[in-house]
Amino acid sequence: MKQKTKRLIAIILCLLTLCSMVLFAGWLLRFQVAPEEPYFEGEAHLFYFSLLEKGFPHDYAKELTELHLLHPAWSFEPLLISQTNSAYTWDYVIEQETKEPQTNLTHADPTYQAYHHPRNSDLYDSGYYQASVETVEYFMDPRNFLNETDIFQFFDLSFHTDSQISEVESVLKGTFMESQALENGLTYAEYFMQVGEELGINPVYLATKVRQEQGVDGNSPIISGSCGNRLLYYYENKTQTNENGKQVLAPASGYTEEQLLALNGYYNIFNVKASGNGLFLIYYNAMNRAIEGTPEKADDWGGNSAWDTCWKSIWGGSYLLKKNYIDRYQSTLYLQKFNVDGRAADRNFWGQYMQNISGAMTESRTLYAAFASVGALDSACTFLIPVYDKMPAKPCADPADGTCTILAQATNRYEYQTKLTEPTRLRADNYAIYQTLDVKSGRKISISGIASHTYGVKEIQYCVDGGEWISLDTGKHFDFTLPEQFSPNTMHILTVRGVAEYDHDVSNRKQNQYFLCAVYYINVTD
Secondary structure, three states: OHHHHHHHHHHHHHHHHHHHHHHHHHHHHHOEEOOOOOOOOHHHHHHHHHHHHHOOOHHHHHHHHHHHHHOOOOEEEEEEHHHHOOOOOHHHHHHHHOOOHHHOEEEOOHHHHHHEOOOOOOOEOOOEEEEOHHHHHHHHOHHHHOOOOHHHHHEOOOOOOOOOHHHHHHHHOOOOOOOOEOOOOOEHHHHHHHHHHHHOOOHHHHHHHHHHHHOOOOOOHHHOOOHHHHHHHHHHOOOOEOOOOOEOOOOOOOOOHHHHHOOOOOOOOOOOOOOOOOHHHHHHHHHHHHHHOOHHHOOOOOOOOOOOOHHHHHHHHHHHHHHHOHHHOOOOHHHHHOOOOHHHHHHOOOOOOOOEOOHHHHHHHHHHHHHHHOOOOOOOOEEEEEEOOOOOOOOOOOOOOOOOOOOOOHHHHOOEEEEEEEOOOEEEEOOOEEEEEEEEOOOOEEEEEEEEEOOOEEEEEEEEOOOOOEEEOOOOEEEEEEOOOOOOOEEEEEEEEEEEOOOOOOHHHOOOOEEEEEEEEEEEEO
């Protein structure tokens, strides 16, 4: 009897388990979880393969095709580093960039400790440590930054764009340059536009560069016109550390009062040659470079080439950026930080604008925010992205594993989710839903769902075949019907994206404003 009871219980348990599996399978069919790996059809498929044909590897092409769906006007060009010089494989480039301690530095603050070199505790340039090899690999691997924000370090600065003064003004908003006029009577924004047009450099980039170098307040002695006074004060008091704890390291001898005061009246807004061990030497070198100025403009400037006004400093610094970087195969922020294009062999790995290992990333976020804040992200942008032979199979890891939010990839700083209820129930976390729909010609398509985001959802937008984005004024919920009368035997792409509730005037929110919710490949039949 006991044996029969046991068998009966076992049978009942098996039946219950089977029923549970069937119910669970039915639930999955009812509310599927979308696959993480995107797939491309139609125009997206063609775009993906065009990237492969250009020389982009698969992992590049996949991310860039998703960005193309998000911003159809964007275009991407590979910079095939190992073709510019066959010796420039990934390992070789990393070796060259890590040979000298001061080539790549990271801030000494404990916030950045994961990026510090494990065996070199020397301080450089008033508060920076040598970056570890792993840190250099992380920042040099372009695959880490193929997202809407960080990709702006590959923005081609020499590419002609129809920049608007409103974009420049957005960069300067809230800074010392917002309302202040220059000595020539023009506003900073007006003059950046003028210089950009004259030299063929993106004026938004010029404004971004100055903001990066001088900060919001613009209180550096280098642009005060009285830097000589500050240097004399440091020298007479033998100042070793200033009130903010930064190393000054004023020498005990070797200078005169007359020599230092002669440095008054000059400006160096791009911080050209502002380098050295300690603030005294940094300021001194910067002012002497300002006195040298721009010899090519001496005749136009009344026989004096010096940067003795702020506007001359802007023109001179911009000219140097064009002459020394953009015209010498360093036309992106990435290439200005990592000079790896073999066509500039005479200055590879040393002719680099900045020592800060994160410089290209941080400047790109300011540049990105300038576009985002004026709604210009959907304008035509060209990105020049390095590709190296013999790269690691996977993108090089962030040494801080995302815990240092300032230097983590933009995609690591938020989460989002999309749930679709019609025409099929699907859900995706932190990636887009991809689906193929077969519809008969003349029939309408109804789409509905909801999107959520760490910082909230401002609105949902959709476009068909890369056309104009249509806004749905319904917040995170969306419900719409396509009115298009598609021709039979054609394929179309319906893209749905969310707009995050970002304030791009807030420094820690300069990150991806748009996120891809869903991509429908629509096959139209008779």
